[in-house]
Amino acid sequence: MPREEFDKALDELQETIEKVQKLVEKMIIDSVKSLENRDMDLSNKVIEMDDEVDKYRDDLEQKAIFLIASEQPLATDLRKIITTLRVIMELERMGDYAEGIAKINLRIGETELIKPLIDIPSMSKKSIEMMRNCMKAYKNTDVKLAESVCRVDDEVDVLKDRVINELLQIMMKDPSSSRQATYLIFIAHNLERIADRSTNIAEDTIFLATGKSRSID
Template identity: 40%
Template structure:
């Protein structure tokens, strides 16, 4: 009985670390886009530096998950909980990488005046942050319905990305410097679109954890 209690306490600690990681990653998305919008190079560098802490949490979650599997020999339902935590941590780590990618774009632009005011990119960032919060709520609540609704929000991000891509491509002409900046903004939108995809991956993980069945939300 004591072993079982310790096991569930370890699962709770694993979830706590995962949620802390999620909050840090959400903050990184906000900071990266805010740094780009305001051309704040110091904030961009702080965002890049924050990735080290995310990597450390990823390693911590991996080690604890593998230890639980090796020492506790969990049942099928518990094994799904552990494997889902590992998968969510992987998606969070990749989202953090995309936040770093956006922060690096801020540094790359080196204080240039933006050719196009940032409207759709901050909106995409807000949506992806909301999706991330929703996906982690679905995880803590074991809520399959909440997880499934991420597909609709992902569609909204995809539409914003498609519209913005068309707008940016239309602005491209013979000015190499302008084209370079527009390409960087297009990359930023692409990274945010990938963030949305990773949050739907988290939703898929939640559905599998609860039901034992796999569902594709990125259709």
């Protein structure tokens, strides 16, 4: 088969994506774990991991740009490279949200939480599940799986609304809890955005498979 070097380069882009996926997944899990366990060290580690993600992103972007310039890809090849650039951007943003959660945890500081965490860890779990599925769909160019990812997004939205309502109730009853409650709302928001980014990757997968850019409802 001709273009072996080009195919190898495309595979390398894919490998970088998979590395970043693993890193970001760990960042999301650890950021919520650091919140649950009041673990400031773990939060700091999450923040450090973000630099690593950024480095991978920069490296992949440069390689992809050079591949476009040197190989002049067309059709599926071109969509593969374009999709790689989109997906790495989504993953990097997911990493930023996880970093955000870790930073909020540092701001809350080493005090007890105003309530036991139930829905936030569920949101985290569902977001991770979405991420894994959309990345699996992307890797296998599986349009059906990509479309199914988005249904879970609705569940994450419901959970976020529940978290916000509950925290508003707490704030009304006890205004001194407002600061931490607001922080927890931010965290719920970040998790919801992480799930949205998975939806974007699912849409990128559909673009990769069909050439059609379309928003999934």
